[in-house]
Amino acid sequence: xxxVNPQTEQASVMTTNALAxxxxxxxxxxxxxxxxDRFMEMALYTPGLGxxxxxxxxxxxxxxxxxxFVTAPELSPVFGRALAxxxxEALxxxxxxxxxxxxxxxGALAVQxxxxxxxxxxxxxxxxxxxxxxxxxxxxxxxxxxxxxxxxRLPERFEGVVVGNxxxxxxxxxxxxxxxxxxxxxxxxxxxxxxxAAGQEAEAPFAxxxxxxxxxxxxxxxGPQDYLTEIHVQGEGFMRMLAQRxxxxxxxxxxxxxxxxxxxxxxxxxxxxxxxxxxxVDSDPLADIGAKDITAHVNFTAMALAxxxxxxxxxxxxxxxxxxxxxxxxxxxxxxxxxxRAQAAKLMMEHEMGELFKVLAVGAGVPAWTPMGFAxxxxxxxx
Numbered sequence: 285x286x287x288v289n290p291q292t293e294q295a296s297v298m299t300t301n302a303l304a305x306x307x308x309x310x311x312x313x314x315x316x317x318x319x320x321d322r323f324m325e326m327a328l329y330t331p332g333l334g335x336x337x338x339x340x341x342x343x344x345x346x347x348x349x350x351x352x353f354v355t356a357p358e359l360s361p362v363f364g365r366a367l368a369x370x371x372x373e374a375l376x377x378x379x380x381x382x383x384x385x386x387x388x389x390x391g392a393l394a395v396q397x398x399x400x401x402x403x404x405x406x407x408x409x410x411x412x413x414x415x416x417x418x419x420x421x422x423x424x425x426x427x428x429x430x431x432x433x434x435x436x437r438l439p440e441r442f443e444g445v446v447v448g449n450x451x452x453x454x455x456x457x458x459x460x461x462x463x464x465x466x467x468x469x470x471x472x473x474x475x476x477x478x479x480x481a482a483g484q485e486a487e488a489p490f491a492x493x494x495x496x497x498x499x500x501x502x503x504x505x506x507g508p509q510d511y512l513t514e515i516h517v518q519g520e521g522f523m524r525m526l527a528q529r530x531x532x533x534x535x536x537x538x539x540x541x542x543x544x545x546x547x548x549x550x551x552x553x554x555x556x557x558x559x560x561x562x563x564x565v566d567s568d569p570l571a572d573i574g575a576k577d578i579t580a581h582v583n584f585t586a587m588a589l590a591x592x593x594x595x596x597x598x599x600x601x602x603x604x605x606x607x608x609x610x611x612x613x614x615x616x617x618x619x620x621x622x623x624x625r626a627q628a629a630k631l632m633m634e635h636e637m638g639e640l641f642k643v644l645a646v647g648a649g650v651p652a653w654t655p656m657g658f659a660x661x662x663x664x665x666x667x
Contacts, residue, residue, distance in 0.1 A: 296340065296575050303333040303574040308478060308488065316477055317493055321456040321518065323476040327573040328454065329413055335574055336414045336454070342577070343390045347562040352577055354563075355450055356538070356604075356637060357392035360628035362616040364396020367447065367536070369611045370657045371397060372404055374445045374534045378650050381406040382444030387451040388412055391424035397447070398428050408432045409444075438529050443649070446526065446535035452587065453539050453579045455522060457514040459555070460501055461494050465508035473497040474512070476570065490570040502586065507550040514555055514580045520590035523646075527594030532649030535596075536657070538604060540640045541582030543666045556581035584644055585667045591646045599645040600658030601667055604631065605638030607657040 307326050311318050328334045336342075343358055344351025356363040375381060381404070388394050388410045398408060408431055412418055418434055425432045459474035472494035479491035505511045526535055541547070547556075559566050561576035569578045588598050602610075608631055617625050630636035642663075645655055654662075 299333055299338050299340075299574045300572055303327070303330055304490075306330060306333065307476075307490070307573065311476065311478055317475050317495065319473060319475045320459040323490075324456040324569070324578050327569065327578055328456070330574075331415070333574050335577055337416060338574060339416050340575070342417075343392075347564075352562060353560040355389060355392075356631055356641075357396060357449065358390065359630060359637075360620075360624065361392075361396050362613060362620065362628045363608070363631055364393050365400050365616050366608045366611040366613045367393075368397050368400030370536060370607075370655055371445050371447065372401060373656050374536070375401075375404060377653055377655075378443070378445065378533045378647070380444045380533050382409065382442075383407075384409045384411060384438075384442065384444050384446045386411050386446065386448040387454065388421050389417065389449075391421035393447070393449055394421065394425055394432065398425070398432070405431070410434050411436075411438060438525070441529055441531045443530070443532045445533055446530065446537075448535070448537045448539075450539055452516075452519045452522070452537060452582045453541070454577075455516065455518040457516055457518070457557070457580045458499065459557070460497070460499055460513055460515060462505070462511040463494075464510065466504050466506050469511070471497055471500060473499055490573075492570070501548055502544060502583075503548050505548045505550055505553070507553070509550070509553050511553045512555040513548060513552070514557060514583075516580075516583055516586050519582065520586055523587050523590040523596070524594040526646070527591060527596045527648065530596070530648045534599065534645060534647040534655070536655075537587070537644045537646075538607075538641060539582045540637075541584050541642055543601075543663075544583055544585035545666075547581070547583045547585070582642075584642055587644055588646075588664075588667045596646040596648050597652040598664060598667075599647045599652060599655055600662050601642065601644050601664045602658050602661050603639050603663070604641035604643060605634070606661030607643040608632055610657045610659050610661070 328336050331337050341350040342352055345354050383405050461472045461474045462469040474494050476490050477493035478488040501513055557580045559569050559576045559578050592598055632638040
């Protein structure tokens with residue numbers, strides 16, 4: 285059984301209570317209802333209190349560390365080494381010498397890339413909204429002081445290679461609920477209101493509340509059943525922002541998700557929204573806010589179309605397994621001790637990260653080219 289530090293537990297409860305009070309105030313100010321995207325934004329990013337803005341550990345291999353989930357760079361350093369081969373090729377193909385990482389987490393991926401790329405990278409810029417994570421990144425990257433810099437936002441124009449591992453899934457989504465079957469069902473936007481108070485109004489729990497809406501998913505899911513799903517307005521906006529500001533370069537975005545036909549499949553009628561806490565998954569984002577991650581799978585078709593419509597070239601789309609193998613992962617595995625090799629193999633195993641995680645690449649400012657990560661197994665035709 286995992287032992288919980290009483291002081292850590294008390295701090296988590298205090299954070300949750302303080303954050304809940306701010307969300308209740310936002311709901312009251314908005315007339316009793318806020319969209320789920322607003323709720324998710326506050327739960328994850330409220331300064332000092334939101335999940336990605338508070339001091340909880342978040343990233344780690346085991347719940348005993350106080351962490352909630354593990355990402356590929358923490359799972360094995362060969363992830364970053366394989367990705368570095370692709371980044372190096374992209375730097376050469378675009379004639380640039382800067383790397384921009386969005387949502388750098390613990391800083392593990394930045395360490396792996398910088399170690400592998402050496403002097404090929406003149407400057408490594410991290411764009412991260414979280415002050416607490418920035419402090420951890422600065423400690424992890426102290427050896428590259430002067431070469432690594434942090435930015436709160438992108439400049440109007442920039443050049444280089446962009447990387448983002450598990451960034452899109454953490455962008456707030458809007459929830460759409462269809463009551464009734466395809467064609468005859470009525471669509472609602474699902475938001476958050478206050479439920480019946482247990483005692484005082486200040487302690488009222490959060491509750492789901494649906495409102496009729498003109499919003500629709502990009503395709504009408506088939507079937508007679510009620511249907512709950514997400515639309516990714518902020519993620520699409522991120523892709524358009526890249527198109528506006530990336531003068532020359534490429535971007536590689538790695539995340540879990542599906543193309544549109546799979547995303548809105550009739551069997552996925554409960555949506556993809558999940559929470560992560562102490563390496564357990566649950567489906568209740570209204571509880572323990574600030575103490576757990578809230579995430580939704582990525583609609584990669586929507587991301588690719590937003591990028592393409594805004595002027596970027598779609599360079600490739602494939603599974604993480606195909607991408608890493610194309611980038612030399614197997615040779616990296618052979619150099620590891622047996623125990624570490626088994627752990628790293630999860631990066632490409634179908635039932636682990638290999639199939640669910642995908643890689644989308646886009647480019648700007650140079651003729652379209654095929655990056656090495658998509659040389660075999662490219663699935664762009666499925667978007």
